Amino acid sequence: MIDKLKEQDYRLTPQRLAVLKILAGSDAHPSAEHIYEQVKVDFPMTSLATIYKTLTLLKEIKEVLEISIGDDHNHYDGRRPYPHPHLICNACKKIIDADMVDLSKVSQHLAKKTGYRITNYQINFFGICPLCQKKV
Amino acid sequence: MIDKLKEQDYRLTPQRLAVLKILAGSDAHPSAEHIYEQVKVDFPMTSLATIYKTLTLLKEIKEVLEISIGDDHNHYDGRRPYPHPHLICNACKKIIDADMVDLSKVSQHLAKKTGYRITNYQINFFGICPLCQKKV
DNA sequence: ATATTTATCGATAATGATTCTCTGTTTTGA
DNA sequence: TCAAAACAGAGAATCATTATCGATAAATAT
Ligand SMILES: [Mn+2]
Ligand SMILES: [Mn+2]
Ligand SMILES: [Zn+2]
Ligand SMILES: [Zn+2]
DSSP states (O other): OHHHHHHTTOOOOHHHHHHHHHHHTOOSOOBHHHHHHHHHHHOTTOOHHHHHHHHHHHHHTTSSEEEOOSSSSOEEESSOOSOOOEEEETTTOOEEEOTTSOOHHHHHHHHHHHOOEEEEEEEEEEEEOHHHHHTO | OHHHHHHTTOOOOHHHHHHHHHHHTOOSOOBHHHHHHHHHHHOTTOOHHHHHHHHHHHHHTTSSEEEOOSSSSOEEESSOOSOOOEEEETTTOOEEEOTTSOOHHHHHHHHHHHOOEEEEEEEEEEEEOHHHHHTO
16 A cells, blocks of 8 residues: 555655554444544544545545445445445444455446446445344 | 325325326436426426425335435436346446346345345446447 | 314525645655 | 645535425315
8 A cells, every 4th residue: 555655656644654554454444534533543633634635545546445335424445445345234334345245247247238348336235234133 | 106105195295296207207317406307397396305305205115216326416216116236337427227137146145144134235337338438 | 164183395504524725834856 | 955746734615415494285173
């Protein structure tokens, strides 16, 4: 991630490093607000706008994946910055990766059938996770 | 659609009928704003709030499907009010149904593997449609 | 038919995530 | 050493959606 920024002549500021650290250190798909709260622990004067600017930059260089689950705020995955399916619990709102399903074939089949040049996808399954099922 | 509303003791007002008519008569996945513009042709004093309230109602009784494509405004499908995949052109923004792929098996496989009780999904493929490819 | 209750409407304010703007600071490179 | 460019911070602006609330229309009871 750091290398990718250096390659493209972007500056490595403390604020950016802090955002990178949160993203790289979490597989919980944090929101911008959540990243902001975490970054403020070490850099209390950081602005929320800076978080958004950093996320926009990371999106552009394909180092972070933006996930919209219709929850009115987006989530970010810095661990797997390529399209992949997610599994969201409607009860506890946890978001996990659903790597066990491979949709590249589906995507290829769709492209062949329709003539579309498919460049991206966003796939979210919603339900109740095993833990929340127990909590009836 | 009308029957479903009657069954559940909702009133059939002219405004609601107008919204239903737009939804039933279009497979273009219109936005709330677009529905609003269309409804205003026949009922010029209709409020945008009424459109949203009607859409919320139709969502609740499962007569319309809400689609979020990360475009900052939602789209609605009254023709196929159950989860199904979509194909979105990044150039002309057209949204079409991608019925040729069946994801019920994927969903079942995922449920079995993870223990989730899957109740819904939202699947969007993004790309360039054949028409926009020609326009290069 | 008239009164009463209740759902729905229209207008507009509020909300809240994200983006924009502007100013001051830091980094870069000659 | 110094000008140019990149970046950060603060807060205003945007804009889709929701909430509020008094007015109106439909349903129901008298
Ligand atoms: Mn992920
Ligand atoms: Mn559809
Ligand atoms: Zn859960
Ligand atoms: Zn197109």
